[in-house]
Amino acid sequence: MLLAAAGVIALLAALNWVPSLMQRDFVKQYNSIDEAKRSSGITTVLIPTYFPEGISWPASFIVAQKRPYQALVMEFSETASGKTSLIVIQSSSPDAEKQFQRIRISEIKEETEFPLKGRSASLRTGTCDNGMSCSSLTWQEGSIYHSVLFMSSPFELIKVSESMIR
Amino acid sequence: MDIPMHMTTFITSYWGMYIAQSVIHSIIASVIAECAILAWTIGSPQVKQSFRLMVIVLSLVSFPIYQFFVPRRGDVYFRLSSLLDSNRWFFIERWGSMPIFIVFTAILAITVVIFIIQELFPILSDMLRQMRTTSLSAPYEADSEIRSKVAGALDGLPFDDRLVEISDDDDLALFSSTGLKPMIYVSTGLISSFSTEHLQVALAHEVAHIQRSRKPLLIFAYLLRVLLFFNPVAMIEFRRLAHEEEKVCDDIAIELTGKPDTLSEAIEMLRPAPEDYEDPGHRGAERLVSSLEYHSHDLLLRSRAARIGRPTQDGPFWGVPIIVAMALIICINYFVV
Numbered sequence: 001m002l003l004a005a006a007g008v009i010a011l012l013a014a015l016n017w018v019p020s021l022m023q024r025d026f027v028k029q030y031n032s033i034d035e036a037k038r039s040s041g042i043t044t045v046l047i048p049t050y051f052p053e054g055i056s057w058p059a060s061f062i063v064a065q066k067r068p069y070q071a072l073v074m075e076f077s078e079t080a081s082g083k084t085s086l087i088v089i090q091s092s093s094p095d096a097e098k099q100f101q102r103i104r105i106s107e108i109k110e111e112t113e114f115p116l117k118g119r120s121a122s123l124r125t126g127t128c129d130n131g132m133s134c135s136s137l138t139w140q141e142g143s144i145y146h147s148v149l150f151m152s153s154p155f156e157l158i159k160v161s162e163s164m165i166r
Numbered sequence: 167m168d169i170p171m172h173m174t175t176f177i178t179s180y181w182g183m184y185i186a187q188s189v190i191h192s193i194i195a196s197v198i199a200e201c202a203i204l205a206w207t208i209g210s211p212q213v214k215q216s217f218r219l220m221v222i223v224l225s226l227v228s229f230p231i232y233q234f235f236v237p238r239r240g241d242v243y244f245r246l247s248s249l250l251d252s253n254r255w256f257f258i259e260r261w262g263s264m265p266i267f268i269v270f271t272a273i274l275a276i277t278v279v280i281f282i283i284q285e286l287f288p289i290l291s292d293m294l295r296q297m298r299t300t301s302l303s304a305p306y307e308a309d310s311e312i313r314s315k316v317a318g319a320l321d322g323l324p325f326d327d328r329l330v331e332i333s334d335d336d337d338l339a340l341f342s343s344t345g346l347k348p349m350i351y352v353s354t355g356l357i358s359s360f361s362t363e364h365l366q367v368a369l370a371h372e373v374a375h376i377q378r379s380r381k382p383l384l385i386f387a388y389l390l391r392v393l394l395f396f397n398p399v400a401m402i403e404f405r406r407l408a409h410e411e412e413k414v415c416d417d418i419a420i421e422l423t424g425k426p427d428t429l430s431e432a433i434e435m436l437r438p439a440p441e442d443y444e445d446p447g448h449r450g451a452e453r454l455v456s457s458l459e460y461h462s463h464d465l466l467l468r469s470r471a472a473r474i475g476r477p478t479q480d481g482p483f484w485g486v487p488i489i490v491a492m493a494l495i496i497c498i499n500y501f502v503v
Contacts (some may be wrong), residue, residue: 001487004201005494008194012250012502019254026254027242063242068174068257068265073242095175099242 025066036064050163192225211413344379374418
């Protein structure tokens, strides 16, 4: 019986691997932003040039996909604790935030429209599901939806987001 | 070609994930259950029914339970480390940029059509027919010879012969209705074709159905199966469970009468002749459906007749295989999204 179960597990693992032979555009982890950018097919990837103190560059975790929709996610962590603190998501789908955000705002305290260098962005502040206060900013640029989430007050978040737009 | 956004939105939604995972989880559960039946050489139809029911129940409830305890189970990070990510298959494009999800949806659509045509519609029309016949038609009055043959066959069986309704029909028809006033319906064709002994074992089988209806496992399984109307594996497992019910009732009929050989002969006599299913008016698909019905019905009767007399008692610890199989299914399916 246990042998049969091991066989089922092996078969499932093989079935999970086969699609990557047939199509190479599915979600995958990457080591560099350039590699992820090429794979996602997003022509203009916005990268922050300002980082609040204590946030380390380069990104600690990068994932990207071309199918079923284009998406690229960069996570930056705190230098001291190594915990994810800043998440930048860029995608052709408005649903990507729900799928890709490792940390989410569980309780929204305030939601306002915010002018971000001439773009209309939505600013949310509240508490994230890890219990820390956090804020997020989302806006659309052409066909790409951008979302930046930071484990802090909105002031630093706005600076990070503004540094992405030149 | 880009995959339509509404399709990806649906697949990644709660109900989209529920449908996909329910089907995939039921396939895995069915394979593991089958392996357990083979590994532990389980022969009792009652124990096999428990396995079939387990597959249906787990297909229905596993996804909501997993999501309740781990709400992030459907997100990309969980999928990256999962054993099998269904989305990797659904979004593969083949045959002119058509995602495989469309093929999956087509299979579910066919299952829904089969459910409506073969299970829902017959039940509803039968209910309507019963309501009409009870209010309009008078029961057929059988002659005393036929009545006494039925009474003789029921002698020693725990059933009142007043609850047997005889219909004037040359075909071999025998079935029972359960509920508050259980009844056995038998045709004059069957009464005259069968000897009293054969009639006794056949009636004992129907008595077993009525006795079993006091613990309505099949109705419970059917209700769960209705909730999984889109799931082809649940449909197959429910049908196999219903087939096992016939075997359970065969075993009870043997206990009641002590005549396994006679029951085996009676079942052989009920096997349909090929011409019974050949309607000259049937063409193409109708002919195919008719032929499939004949073969599946005949196969069931043959397997029932063949197993009679073979010992099918399992050991006292038959619950262990079910618990082990269930634990394996729950653990494996958790990592299948």
